[in-house]
Amino acid sequence: MTAATHSSLFPQVPASADAVLDGLDPEQREVATALSGPVCVLAGAGTGKTRAITHRIAYGVRSGVLQPASVLAVTFTNRAAGEMRGRLRQLGAGGVQARTFHSAALRQLQYFWPKAVGGELPRLVERKIQVVAEAAARCRIRLDRNELRDVTAEIEWAKVTQTVPEDYPAAAAKAGREVPRDPAETARVYGMYEQLKRDRGVIDFEDVLLLTVGVLQDRHDIAETVRRQYQHFVVDEYQDVSPLQQRLLELWLGDRDSLCVVGDASQTIYSFTGATPDHLLNFRTRHPRATVIRLVRDYRSTPQVVHLANGLLTQARGRAAEHRLELISQRPPGPEPRYAEFADEPAEAEGTARRIRELLDSGVPASEIAVLYRINAQSEVYEQALADAGVPYQLRGAERFFERPEVREAGLLLRGAARAGSHTDPQLADADDLPSQVRAVLGTRGWTPEPPAGSGAVRDRWESLAALVRLAEDFARARPQAGLADLVAELDERASAQHAPTVEGVTLASLHAAKGLEWDAVFLVGLTEGMLPITYAKTDEQIEEERRLLYVGVTRARLHLTLSWALSRTPGGRPSRRPSRFLNGLRPGSAAPRPGSAAAAAAQGGIERGDRRRRRGPARCRVCGRTLTDAGEIKLMRCEDCPSELDEALYERLRDWRAEQARQLGQPAFCIFTDKTLLAIAEAVPGTEAELVCISGVGGRKLDRFGAEVLALCAGAEPTSQNSPEK
Ligand code: ATP
Numbered sequence: 001m002t003a004a005t006h007s008s009l010f011p012q013v014p015a016s017a018d019a020v021l022d023g024l025d026p027e028q029r030e031v032a033t034a035l036s037g038p039v040c041v042l043a044g045a046g047t048g049k050t051r052a053i054t055h056r057i058a059y060g061v062r063s064g065v066l067q068p069a070s071v072l073a074v075t076f077t078n079r080a081a082g083e084m085r086g087r088l089r090q091l092g093a094g095g096v097q098a099r100t101f102h103s104a105a106l107r108q109l110q111y112f113w114p115k116a117v118g119g120e121l122p123r124l125v126e127r128k129i130q131v132v133a134e135a136a137a138r139c140r141i142r143l144d145r146n147e148l149r150d151v152t153a154e155i156e157w158a159k160v161t162q163t164v165p166e167d168y169p170a171a172a173a174k175a176g177r178e179v180p181r182d183p184a185e186t187a188r189v190y191g192m193y194e195q196l197k198r199d200r201g202v203i204d205f206e207d208v209l210l211l212t213v214g215v216l217q218d219r220h221d222i223a224e225t226v227r228r229q230y231q232h233f234v235v236d237e238y239q240d241v242s243p244l245q246q247r248l249l250e251l252w253l254g255d256r257d258s259l260c261v262v263g264d265a266s267q268t269i270y271s272f273t274g275a276t277p278d279h280l281l282n283f284r285t286r287h288p289r290a291t292v293i294r295l296v297r298d299y300r301s302t303p304q305v306v307h308l309a310n311g312l313l314t315q316a317r318g319r320a321a322e323h324r325l326e327l328i329s330q331r332p333p334g335p336e337p338r339y340a341e342f343a344d345e346p347a348e349a350e351g352t353a354r355r356i357r358e359l360l361d362s363g364v365p366a367s368e369i370a371v372l373y374r375i376n377a378q379s380e381v382y383e384q385a386l387a388d389a390g391v392p393y394q395l396r397g398a399e400r401f402f403e404r405p406e407v408r409e410a411g412l413l414l415r416g417a418a419r420a421g422s423h424t425d426p427q428l429a430d431a432d433d434l435p436s437q438v439r440a441v442l443g444t445r446g447w448t449p450e451p452p453a454g455s456g457a458v459r460d461r462w463e464s465l466a467a468l469v470r471l472a473e474d475f476a477r478a479r480p481q482a483g484l485a486d487l488v489a490e491l492d493e494r495a496s497a498q499h500a501p502t503v504e505g506v507t508l509a510s511l512h513a514a515k516g517l518e519w520d521a522v523f524l525v526g527l528t529e530g531m532l533p534i535t536y537a538k539t540d541e542q543i544e545e546e547r548r549l550l551y552v553g554v555t556r557a558r559l560h561l562t563l564s565w566a567l568s569r570t571p572g573g574r575p576s577r578r579p580s581r582f583l584n585g586l587r588p589g590s591a592a593p594r595p596g597s598a599a600a601a602a603a604q605g606g607i608e609r610g611d612r613r614r615r616r617g618p619a620r621c622r623v624c625g626r627t628l629t630d631a632g633e634i635k636l637m638r639c640e641d642c643p644s645e646l647d648e649a650l651y652e653r654l655r656d657w658r659a660e661q662a663r664q665l666g667q668p669a670f671c672i673f674t675d676k677t678l679l680a681i682a683e684a685v686p687g688t689e690a691e692l693v694c695i696s697g698v699g700g701r702k703l704d705r706f707g708a709e710v711l712a713l714c715a716g717a718e719p720t721s722q723n724s725p726e727k
Pocket residue numbers: 002003004023024025028043044045046047048049050051052264267298299300515516517518555
């Protein structure tokens with residue numbers, strides 16, 4: 001999805017240090033060759049900041065000025081760090097450490113803990129929010145789900161700004177924070193939370209940085225050892241450094257000055273966590289000898305995308321905006337950004353999926369397409385729509401499959417069962433084929449043939465186990481002779497290659513998680529007042545951060561950019577929403593800066609009426625008649641907890657049939673039909689095409705393709721399978 005992935009198809013290591021500089025413009029070269037003293041690169045999105053620092057490290061290593069092991073490159077996410085390591089290898093500079101602040105700190109802490117404190121480093125707490133909930137309960141403070149999330153965020157903020165519980169109320173007031181609860185209550189919960197962690201001997205994410213800072217501050221001998229190891233520091237996305245990360249960086253650096261930072265104040269999007277662009281913008285004050293370099297050429301996006309990005313920045317206000325840098329596109333012209341208005345959210349998701357299909361059909365690879373939204377909860381309706389359209393997708397920001405605790409645990413159990421063999425393991429006594437053996441083993445850990453009701457952690461866990469069961473089924477079909485031990489070997493191999501049992505697809509990600517990335521085609525969805533800016537952004541500063549978030553989104557696109565919104569949340573709902581104010585004066589027909597009416601804009605042309613769907617009344621539960629708002633429930637046509645009249649045998653046959661289709665077409669099963677759609681079919685048992693197509697998730701395309709077979713299954717036929725030709 002990024003340039004790195006593009007060029008890594010045929011990596012060619014540059015022949016010399018000087019060859020590393022080929023392909024850099026004069027200013028980027030200046031960055032790459034400024035190998036001593038403090039360096040600060042201030043530049044807009046897509047101008048090659050990340051590329052320039054990667055080449056700088058490679059040039060330093062290849063020219064012998066920098067020892068690979070003495071360089072620590074700090075990036076914002078593990079993924080970015082992984083990508084940087086890959087790029088460095090391609091440039092002939094493997095062996096350089098590229099990490100996040102967190103992972104670099106964790107590594108040092110693990111190494112020095114026995115010496116600094118004794119014993120092993122305490123375990124990292126897995127579900128922080130649960131501990132916060134417990135702490136609140138002990139303080140006799142009732143928090144609903146949203147408050148719990150907000151109070152947790154406050155605790156995180158307090159920790160990265162190194163604020164102790166007693167000081168939180170004053171610090172929050174001073175920082176002008178919009179506090180979710182009485183600050184004195186939050187301070188009590190925070191204090192109790194810290195107490196609970198101490199009692200249980202666990203630490204949290206923020207503690208990793210706090211403890212590392214503590215050790216480096218108190219133990220000069222350890223600080224010296226770390227400083228002997230790392231002599232040169234490079235930090236990407238420096239506009240989002242938190243005070244705690246900055247402190248850690250200073251401790252790493254000591255009294256030396258080999259520090260290169262790059263950033264773009266207009267992309268500051270983590271202020272809410274305590275991050276601030278001040279360190280970037282004041283770099284010269286702190287390091288008077290610093291070389292400051294500006295890059296203005298945008299290599300990523302077309303003039304059309306860049307024009308919109310510049311337009312957004314023109315409207316920006318505040319400190320970061322004073323430092324905005326007008327971008328100049330270096331690419332040939334491309335299509336104008338599209339603006340699409342829809343009646344409701346499912347229609348917006350379907351419209352997006354349809355457009356993605358068109359792009360795929362025109363040859364844009366799925367991995368070059370992204371759908372970006374403001375909050376993760378928006379993903380569900382897009383997951384459904386893409387699955388219904390047969391488009392593979394992946395969620396960014398979700399934990400890697402093989403790293404999830406339940407998957408690791410399942411792996412251990414399967415290994416144990418493989419070792420014990422079916423003769424000695426009573427669980428396996430009745431299971432005569434590999435999939436049944438796997439089902440039997442995972443059944444002891446929460447796998448059931450039916451998904452549990454509702455969503456949340458239990459459902460997530462079930463989904464992971466179900467994915468393993470499906471993987472075992474696919475594996476057994478491909479290798480009928482294989483046993484449990486072969487499957488375990490296969491899982492190991494996939495885990496080390498990090499192939500989750502899904503295919504590379506369209507990326508679904510939050511705007512925050514999209515930072516630093518790029519795609520050929522980007523869909524910015526849900527752009528309504530209330531979502532962007534999000535309702536809880538109230539102060540001018542918070543609103544500006546929301547605008548920057550949109551700027552980050554827009555500048556992720558190389559070529560195709562679509563911005564869309566829906567006038568109501570649910571089908572048939574009141575069209576009370578308005579498109580984001582940030583688009584005023586930018587989208588065709590809208591007035592700047594006063595909010596314009598979306599309908600008027602559409603009437604003036606320029607905006608696509610993306611909604612070609614027949615207007616239906618509100619979706620209602622077919623059991624109790626309640627109006628449905630949840631996308632999954634709309635699909636089922638009933639409330640999650642209303643009784644289901646499921647034909648279980650039919651559901652099983654449909655799943656078997658789907659697995660076989662998936663195998664034959666080489667697609668993941670959810671691309672044929674999602675579990676929800678199969679459930680809805682097994683509940684409705686349609687007898688005709690007309691009845692079948694009424695089920696959400698069965699569009700015209702799917703009806704043509706699979707309709708006859710699905711109706712045959714509903715009429716009682718058995719699924720055909722190559723492994724069972726007798727059927
Ligand atoms: P962001 O602010 O979003 O992090 P960035 O400034 O780090 O962006 P990069 O990701 O380094 O920008 O580069 C953007 C794109 O432009 C990449 O695909 C990169 O390979 C390409 N690019 C950068 N510099 C050049 C150049 N001199 N010639 C050709 N392509 C370039």
